[in-house]
Structure formats: structure tokens, C-alpha cells
Amino acid sequence: MVAPHDDAPITTSKRTEKTAQAAENIADPKGSSLVGRSVTINRPRHELYVQWRDFSQFPNFMENVERVEMIDDVTSHWAVKGPGGSTIEWDAIITQDQPDSLIAWSSADGADVANSGRVEFHDAGERGTIVTATILYDPPAGILGRLVAKLFQREPAIQTRRDLRRFKQLMETGEVATSARTTKELEEETA
Numbered sequence: 001m002v003a004p005h006d007d008a009p010i011t012t013s014k015r016t017e018k019t020a021q022a023a024e025n026i027a028d029p030k031g032s033s034l035v036g037r038s039v040t041i042n043r044p045r046h047e048l049y050v051q052w053r054d055f056s057q058f059p060n061f062m063e064n065v066e067r068v069e070m071i072d073d074v075t076s077h078w079a080v081k082g083p084g085g086s087t088i089e090w091d092a093i094i095t096q097d098q099p100d101s102l103i104a105w106s107s108a109d110g111a112d113v114a115n116s117g118r119v120e121f122h123d124a125g126e127r128g129t130i131v132t133a134t135i136l137y138d139p140p141a142g143i144l145g146r147l148v149a150k151l152f153q154r155e156p157a158i159q160t161r162r163d164l165r166r167f168k169q170l171m172e173t174g175e176v177a178t179s180a181r182t183t184k185e186l187e188e189e190t191a
Contacts, residue, residue: 035135039164042128043171045121049100051171052119052131061166061176064159075108088112114138131167133160 041048051057055068055076066079066087074094082088090111096104096118104118117135124130166176 035137035160036132037160037164038130038132039168040124040127040130041168041171045100045123045129048129048131048171049103049121052121052167053097053103061170062159062163063166080113090115131164133164135160 055070058065058068064081066081068079069077071077071091074097076092076094077089078092079087079089090113091108092105092111092115093108094103095106095116096102100121102118102120104116106116107114115135115137117133117137120130120132120134122130122132169176
């Protein structure tokens, strides 16, 4: 009898040795909370990698990212909305970059939110590409910070799922669907 193959992301496993293995796959791991999400996007791997590698585009599909500025080829400065209207900032360093396959990063020493992770791009045949994000992080203010972040919908596990869904929408349709009107739409209505 052949054992069934489980192709679910390793970070979804309830077996602690499997989730520990996922954390070990991150170069220069920083953080103690592990988040892993995957989405299949009907676009070629190369297109998805190129779009993701342009970090300045993240505010277009990542709800809590205010801005990402490239300092040099491997270092970026992040500004992200935090709970209660605060802004959290840090520098991140790319630790691995394999074109069309993966991008890994780690926060610089002294970051307010220690974090690291990787985004992988795998062929899904005619269905496109499987994009998997694996993130390690330490919430600011520990457990209390995590509870506040969850309350304000700013917790990385929630945001990663939403952001990957928005990335899928952007790459497949050219826009992110929203029921909220943008500032530009409101201005056009009153003009």
C-alpha cells in the first residue's frame, strides 16, 4: 500500500516537527510565531516573481503596508500600519533570491518587529503557479500585542491570507476588487 501524498503547505501541519522543519527552511530565522499560506494564481511563475520582487508595489495589494523603499539591491525600508493607528518601521535584508523560484528575507538587527520569511513560486501545470508565503515574526508587545493586532485585523496570519488573495486578484485581473470607494472615486463623484 502506498502512503497518500500530502501536498498541503508544511506550515499547516498539526505535527510540531513539520512546522519546525518549515521554520528551518528560512535563512537567518527571526521570530517565534510561524505563518504559512499558499494560493494558486493563473499566471506564469516568471511574471509573479517579477511583480513580487518589486517591493515598492506592495501597497497596491498589501492592505497594511504603507510603503516599501529600496535602500540598495538587497535592503529595503518598510512602513506598516500597526494596531491603533500606529506605524511600525524596520529594515529588511534579502537573504536568498532565486529568480522565478524564491525570495527570502530577514529583518535587520534591532527591528521593532523581528521577522523573516520566504515566498516560493512553484509550477501548478495548466493552473498557473502556486505562491507560498512562510513568515516568522515576533509580535510587538508579545502576547498582548498579538491579541490587539488580531482585534484590529492586523495580525500576520490574517493579513497574509488576505494579501495573497489580493495579489491573486491583481495578477489575474489587473485590479484588486473592493467594495469600498477610493479617495479618487469620491473626488470624481463630487466633481
